[in-house]
Amino acid sequence: DAGITQSPRHKVTETGTPVTLRCHQTENHRYMYWYRQDPGHGLRLIHYSYGVKDTDKGEVSDGYSVSRSKTEDFLLTLESATSSQTSVYFCAITPAEGRGSPLHFGNGTRLTVT
Amino acid sequence: EDQVTQSPEALRLQEGESSSLNCSYTVSGLRGLFWYRQDPGKGPEFLFTLYSAGEEKEKERLKATLTKKESFLHITAPKPEDSATYLCAVQGGNAGKSTFGDGTTLTVKP
Numbered sequence: 001d002a003g004i005t006q007s008p009r010h011k012v013t014e015t016g017t018p019v020t021l022r023c024h025q026t027e028n029h030r031y032m033y034w035y036r037q038d039p040g041h042g043l044r045l046i047h048y049s050y051g052v053k054d055t056d057k058g059e060v061s062d063g064y065s066v067s068r069s070k071t072e073d074f075l076l077t078l079e080s081a082t083s084s085q086t087s088v089y090f091c092a093i094t095p096a097e098g099r100g101s102p103l104h105f106g107n108g109t110r111l112t113v114t
Numbered sequence: 115e116d117q118v119t120q121s122p123e124a125l126r127l128q129e130g131e132s133s134s135l136n137c138s139y140t141v142s143g144l145r146g147l148f149w150y151r152q153d154p155g156k157g158p159e160f161l162f163t164l165y166s167a168g169e170e171k172e173k174e175r176l177k178a179t180l181t182k183k184e185s186f187l188h189i190t191a192p193k194p195e196d197s198a199t200y201l202c203a204v205q206g207g208n209a210g211k212s213t214f215g216d217g218t219t220l221t222v223k224p
Binding site for chain 2: 031035040041042043044045048090099103104105106107108
């Protein structure tokens with residue numbers, strides 16, 4: 001277990017409502033990521049963070065925002081949820097020092113937007 | 115733009131029947147190629163890192179190899195507990211960002 005906790009594990013929400021997903025790590029790693037996983041699309045990067053208050057966009061960032069006010073917490077917010085954002089969301093961490101470092105994942109949040 | 119293509123999408127084997135999974139990739143400045151295993155309802159679990167062509171890594175019944183254009187995950191004498199989805203990913207550039215393939219779902223029948 002890489003010390004990553006995602007909450008909630010499951011959520012059902014209505015179209016147009018705001019939703020915040022939380023990722024908490026106990027490893028003190030610098031880099032944190034949010035991916036979504038959909039059938040036929042694999043894992044796609046939404047946003048990532050390379051330090052407190054340092055974030056950047058991934059390939060599918062539209063409709064999402066993130067915040068990182070502490071090393072251990074990385075929040076993903078859907079400002080106004082849409083049905084296309086129904087997905088499984090994974091948080092990942094890595095120290096990303098030197099050569100390529102593998103990612104360590106949480107167990108995901110299954111989000112359904114009705 | 116980094117790209118990863120995995121084949122086949124699904125693979126069904128009998129217990130003991132060896133086979134290979136393929137990962138073809140294009141990346142600008144490979145910093146690492148990774149294999150992960152994902153069980154239903156769980157996050158991907160790291161298996162191997164390969165850094166340069168010709169490198170090989172082994173773990174139990176799994177062996178990963180790397181060329182300049184593709185990687186193979188060889189499964190020798192698989193068991194039902196090897197059933198899972200296997201994901202390949204590449205990292206190019208910095209910040210540890212990884213690009214994933216869609217995965218190969220392996221089913222091993224007893």
